[in-house]
Amino acid sequence: xxxxxxxxxxxxxxxxxxxxxxxxxxxxxxxxxxxxxxxxxxxxxxxxxxxxxxxxxxxxxxxxxxxxxxxxxxxxxxxxxxxxxxxxxxxxxxxxxxxxxxxxxxxxxxxxxxxxxxxxxxxxxxxxxxxxxxxxxxxxxxxxxxxxxxxxxxxxxxxxxxxxxxxxxxxxxxxxxxxxxxxxxxxxxxxxxxxxxxxxxxxxxxxxxxxxxxxxxxxxxxxxxxxxxxxxxxxxxxxxxxxxxxxxxxxxxxxxxxxxxxxxxxxxxxxxxxxxxxxxxxxxxxxxxxxxxxxxxxxxxxxxxxxxxxxxxxxxxxxxxxxxxxx
Numbered sequence: 001x002x003x004x005x006x007x008x009x010x011x012x013x014x015x016x017x018x019x020x021x022x023x024x025x026x027x028x029x030x031x032x033x034x035x036x037x038x039x040x041x042x043x044x045x046x047x048x049x050x051x052x053x054x055x056x057x058x059x060x061x062x063x064x065x066x067x068x069x070x071x072x073x074x075x076x077x078x079x080x081x082x083x084x085x086x087x088x089x090x091x092x093x094x095x096x097x098x099x100x101x102x103x104x105x106x107x108x109x110x111x112x113x114x115x116x117x118x119x120x121x122x123x124x125x126x127x128x129x130x131x132x133x134x135x136x137x138x139x140x141x142x143x144x145x146x147x148x149x150x151x152x153x154x155x156x157x158x159x160x161x162x163x164x165x166x167x168x169x170x171x172x173x174x175x176x177x178x179x180x181x182x183x184x185x186x187x188x189x190x191x192x193x194x195x196x197x198x199x200x201x202x203x204x205x206x207x208x209x210x211x212x213x214x215x216x217x218x219x220x221x222x223x224x225x226x227x228x229x230x231x232x233x234x235x236x237x238x239x240x241x242x243x244x245x246x247x248x249x250x251x252x253x254x255x256x257x258x259x260x261x262x263x264x265x266x267x268x269x270x271x272x273x274x275x276x277x278x279x280x281x282x283x284x285x286x287x288x289x290x291x292x293x294x295x296x297x298x299x300x301x302x303x304x305x306x307x308x309x310x311x312x313x314x315x316x317x318x319x320x321x322x323x324x325x326x327x
Contacts, residue, residue, distance in 0.1 A: 001022065001026070001028055001029070001030045001031070001069045001070070001209075002030075002031050002033045002067070002068040002069045002070075003015055003018065003019050003022070003030050003031065003032050003033065003068065003069070003070055003071065003072060004033050004035050004059045004062045004063060004067070004068030004070070004071035004072075005032050005033065005034060005035065005059075005071070005072055006034075006035065006036075006055060006059070007034045007035070007036055008148050009148065009149065009150070009174060010074075010148065010149060010170050010173065010174055011072070011074075012032065012034075013173045013174055014072055014074070014173055014198055015032055015072045016032065017173065017198075018072045018092070018198065018200060018216070019032060021092070021216055022070075022212070022213065022216070025212060025215050025216070026212055033062070033067070033068050035058050035059055035062055035068075036058065055073070055074075055077045056073055056077055056078055056079065059071040059073065059201075060083060060086060060201070063086055063201065063202065063203060064083075064085055064086065064203070066203075069202060069203075069206075069209060070089065070200055070201060070202040070209065070213060071200070071201050071202070072198055072199070072200055072201075073198070073199045073201065074170075074194075074197075074198065074199070075091065075194035075195075075197040075198060075199040075225055075229075076167075076191075076192040076193060076194040076195045076197075078194065078199055078229075080229050080230075080232055080233035081233075085203060085204055085205070086201050086202070086203060086204055087201065087202060087203075087204040087210055088199055088200070088201055089200050089201065089202050089209070089210045089213035089214055089217070090199075090200040090213045090214055090215075090216040090217040091197055091198070091199060091200070091217055091218060091221050091222045091225060092197075092198055092200070092216045092217070092218055092221065093218040093221055094169075094196045094197040094218070094221040094224070094225075095168070095169035095172055095173070095196040095197070096168040096169055096172060096183075096196055097168070097169070097186070097191045097195050097196035097197075097246060097248075098167075098168045098183055098184055098185070098186060098189075098191060098196075099125060099165050099166070099167060099168065099184045099189045099191060099195075100165070100166055100167070100168045100171065100180040100182065100183050100184060101118075101163050101164075101165055101180070101181050101182040101183075101184060102152075102153050102156055102163060102164050102165075102166060102179050102180060102181055103156065103162060103163035103164075103181045103182065104156055104159075104162055104163065106181050107162070107163065107181055107182075108181060108182040109129075109132070109163075109182050109184060109188070110136065110138075112138065112140060112162060112163060113162065114138075114139050115139050115140070115141060116139075116140045116141070116162040116163065117140075117141050117143050117160075117161045117162050117163075118140050118141070118142050118143065118161065118162065118163045118164070118165065119142075119143045119144075119145040119152060119155050119156075119161040119163070119164040119165070120142060120143075120144070120145065120164065120165040121144060121145055121146050122165075122192070123241065123242040123281045124190075124192055124241070124242045124243060124244050124277075124279075125142075125165050125189060126142040126144075126242070126281040126282075126283070127242040127277075127278075127279030127280060127281050127282075127283055127286065128188065128189040128190065128244065128277065128279060128283070128286070129142055129165065129189065129283070130142060130281070130282055130283025130284075131279060131283035131284075131286050132188050132189070132283070133283065134283050134284070142281070143161060145161075145164065149166065149170060149171065149174060149176070152164045152166060153166075153179065163181075165184070165189075167191070167192075167195055167196065168180070168183065168196070169195065169196040169197075186246055186248075186275075189244070190244030190245065190246050190275055190276070190277045190288075191244060191245075191246055192243075192244065192245075193225070193228035193229050193231065193232045193243065193244075193245040194225045194228055194229055195246075197221055197225050200213050200216065220249065220252075220262050220269070220295075222299070223247070223272070223295065223296050223299070223302045224246075224247035224248065224249075224272065224302075225247070226296075226299050226302040226303060226306070227245075227247045227272070227274050227296065227302040227303070227305045227306040228245040228246065228247050228274070228306065229245075229306070230302065230303040230304075230305070230306025230307055230310075231243075231245045231274070231276050231306035231307070231309055231310045231313075232245060232306075232310075233306070234306060234307040234310030234311065234314075235278065235310045235313065235314065235318060235319075241278075242278060242279050242280070242281055242321070243276070243277070243278050244275075244276065244277040244278075245274070245275065245276045245277075245306075246274075246275050247272055247273065247274045247275075247302075247305075248272070248273055249262055249269045249271065249272055249273070249295070250271055250273055250292070251269045251270070251271065252269060269295060270294060270295060271292055271293065271294060271295065272292070272293065272294070272295045272296065272305075273290060273291070273292040274290065274291050274292075274305055274306065274309055275288070275289070275290040276288070276289055276290070276309050276310065276313055278313060278318040278321045279321055280321050285317075285321055286321075287313050287316050287317055287318045287321060289309055289312050289313050289316070290309075291305065291308070291309050291312075293305070
């Protein structure tokens with residue numbers, strides 16, 4: 001079977017994990033097919049070229065042309081609209097959803113020096129880092145950066161930046177968690193909708209493959225990211241907007257599960273909490289809300305939960321904080 005993947009080290013590592021899992025389920029070999037996306041070759045600012053969805057289009061085109069059988073994406077890169085002809089066949093168990101700091105001299109975020117330069121390509125991270133700094137009497141400068149993990153961490157090692165912010169899940173899949181100097185609490189920085197989760201996509205009319213890939217699906221992760229992405233869609237925001245969202249399971253957090261996602265074979269979990277944040281990139285204004293209720297029993301109910309929280313956020317002024325809203 002042919003698995004379409006981006007060429008970056010992280011994408012290849014993620015795809016290799018999925019390839020192994022699919023091989024175990026099917027007993028068939030899986031070949032990685034490397035595909036270059038516009039997002040990989042362009043050095044333009046993500047917000048200017050269409051957000052993180054630019055990493056997805058080429059993979060989806062290869063699927064629709066039948067050049068690959070299935071594709072693996074970072075779920076946070078997927079636009080919220082599912083295209084005709086393709087189906088999200090599986091969302092495996094989520095990795096740690098948090099953001100992390102990689103800083104010089106082993107510094108944690110609260111111990112960064114006055115005027116520290118902190119690199120990130122994400123308006124969402126900028127908004128929340130600046131808000132935290134403002135609330136705690138810190139002065140930081142958030143610096144817009146692009147590039148792969150090596151490039152970003154290289155800015156710290158080269159002395160151009162004091163720290164960079166990355167996703168814990170990506171560093172974990174690359175075996176580089178040892179370079180993290182601080183795990184940022186989701187109370188400080190709420191992750192991107194779907195962060196830490198992978199998406200396995202294939203042609204909707206390939207029922208046999210949909211069924212096989214479906215064995216890798218984790219129902220708790222699926223319902224959580226469905227609510228998060230519904231909130232993002234209801235805010236009419238693209239995946240480069242300054243929106244954070246996380247659905248987690250308080251009982252799973254109590255038992256120490258990273259990201260608050262129980263596994264399918266875990267304890268009985270009755271409640272899900274959904275949190276959302278929208279802010280101006282300078283951190284001067286944030287709209288943060290949360291809701292807790294029974295774990296949604298259907299994807300429609302999960303989507304409704306996201307829409308409901310988004311409506312409350314819009315009523316509190318979220319729309320005015322997002323710049324241009326995506327349509």
